[in-house]
Amino acid sequence: MANLASEFLGIKSPNPFWLASAPPTDKEYNVRRAFEAGWGGVVWKTLGEDGPPIVNVNGPRYGALYGADRRLLGLNNIELITDRPLDLNLQEIKAVKRDYPDRAMIVSIMVPCEEGAWKSILPKVEETGADGIELNFGCPHGMSERGMGAAVGQVPKYIEMVSRWCKQNTRMPVIVKLTPNITDIRYPARAALKGGADAVSLINTIASIISVNLDTMSPEPSIDGKGSHGGYCGPAVKPIALNMVAQIGNDVETGGLPISGIGGITNWRDAAEYMSLGCGNVQVCTAAMTYGFKIVEEMKSGMSDWMDEKGYNSVSDFIGSALPNVTEWQHLNLNYVAKAKIDQDSCIKCGRCYAACEDTSHQAISINDERVFEVINEECVACNLCVDVCPVENCITMEQMKPGELDTRTGKIVLDEYANWTTHPNNSGACVID
């Protein structure tokens, strides 16, 4: 069995699966249960400054996007940071860390953008014995209206400034949690690095309206007929987060900056994908909120089996392995030619590939009286839509053509050599490489 032990910023945990700062990590009771269930670490739900506790709405705070059979694909929330007294949270953090010294205990913090506020809370957190802190610069709702959360995370110079304050005022490693509600994730990541942050974690939730009630005309979740935008997370946001992770990993300035991956991680495979793009570990929230803490068992067994199969001894063996393969479109090999192939034995004849191709793509699939669906190679551009809409996995595959074969669509022989847009004759800016 592969070793899942993880070390992130020197913080050790028995596996790379942490619970993200969110409702599941709001109090001792939950976190103890999470550790008993096998989670490697937690990021305690965001603490605010001392004083009257935060208040939450007293109506619904979540809304959902569903797939078939009400499978939850996306979750949106308008919950704020912890609404429990600071001292209580600190006591509980200390107690849990004491009892679970082998688990990672990170504390998420969000206080006003003043050095004094940070100076005041950091020693208190440090005193709990926590392993590190995560700066919540991401929360897109509620707190951002008060100049915190995403309001800070959207201004790189504030990120840099607060990161610096924190590094100056604590011995604990500092993780900056980034908001995706910006145009280019590399700017806030660079700012965190400049401010001395040890790592970034991403993504926080995406500003969103999950649905509108067509009877009341209120956005949902609805509070007395009104709704405000919330933060969106869950499986649906994973592609957005993966791209941002890769962008930071491949950036000249931020490449190599440790990343804790967050966003729709639901199973071991999602986690492995994040890590292959360079994340040192991952944080999970929505999947736990949907299915409970027990999912970590599948995440552990799945990743371990896969590592055994691939011959990886430790997670560091594959972290970042996919990153060099993330490139720009202009560098993609235009001499790579594929064609869709339909396996007639596994085809159930639903015809979705046909409808998709015929109505919306390249008219490259034929249908006959027996409902046999076949690819018309002369028309197939290998777009993959048929693969994507087919309900049967591996029924349709994209088969690479071999060099020397004739692509009947273009009438050209498939070439062996690599050639991309930068050298393509249709590109007026192309340069010929000798």
Place this chain on the structure above:
Amino acid sequence: MSNTVSSPGVLSGRLPVSKVNENFSDLHEPFRSHEASVAADRCYFCYDAPCITACPTAIDIPLFIRQIQTNTIDAAAKTIFEQNILGGMCARVCPTETLCEEACVREAAEGKPVEIGRLQRFATDSFMKSGAQPFLREASTGKKIAVIGAGPAGLACAHRLAMHGHDVIIYDAKEKAGGLNEFGIAAYKSTDEFAAKEVEWLLEIGGIDLQLGFELGKNIHLNELVKQFDSVFLGLGLGAVNNLKVSGDDLENVSDAVQFISGLRQADDLTSLRVGREVLVIGGGMTAVDAAVQSKLLGAETVTIAYRRSKDKMGASTYEQELATSNGVVIRENLKPKTIIGNGKVSSVEFERTKQTSEGLTPTGEAIMITADQVFVAIGQALSVNEERLEFAGNKINVSGSGRTSCNGVWAGGDCVSGGEDLTVTAVAQGRDAAEDINLSLMG
């Protein structure tokens, strides 16, 4: 109650009322809303879906299921009724396992089709419960059409004609409308007086006058009808029952299964029905299965279906056969009835074993005796109409195109025409298509 399952003779009250009621409750429980959502989500919305092709009325099944998915149940029901105004009954009685659900791609993929029949019932029940009508009658055309037979074919035809604004009179020989829906379907497939309620609901479109107690060739005649009406549609049932033609078929407690089923459907109190301890049903179609299963559900101790050919030749589908065996009915194949034995009352039936050879079904000479105190004969029904004006194919009315008979101005559909499948849903399709053709010929 003194009688039990093992009491000898042909008796009523073998089972307590509560047990009989339970036995004759819905064969397939109606979907609750949540179940319907889960079931609807399994539909792949196939291109040119095989289920539509497999449906004799060509209901746009993927569309109505998508409408259930999006919680527009009335729209789903209208999609069904557009093609099949008796969609409520068909949802209950269609052999979906050999029609839409057999064609469902998830049957090929997983052996578990989308439950189209139950989804259809969910949508149609919901709509019909509201009391609304899916379609309005067009302005009156002044054309008069006679529909003979208030079964599925006649009702579908009359409704479609009424939609087009024609005035329809339906004549039916029985005291109640509905045809086989009312008299022929097993009780557990049409509970709670559904057949009667459906007729009542369907007639609410207006323009349809229902005349009961009129039988073609007796008190109404085709010669006169064609003169009095602009068009005539014949949606007759098969009024005659095939006889066994073996000695002893006149013994007491030997009767035809159709009569038994019809009596059962019309009974106010099922426990008052008499059923034998050892029931034997001779035949291999749906009627045989319906009679056998219902005998068992009434409390017969043993029920045997004896069929002269092999099981795979039975008219009853594999699903129906399994329904029978799961209810404790024994199906015995390759048994040809020779003699019904008894002293006044039937006591046993002698069969001869058969086998399929290159010359067809061949008797082997080996005799076998099955004890029975009640015998139901279910070896098919025949058309009992004799009309000189009509051309017949075999013993059924010959039609071409959308149900045109050899007689000008007369259309026919349902069980009485040649080439049909003897299914409710086929009858509905034929009635509907004939109505469209009649409309075209009158208005075109």
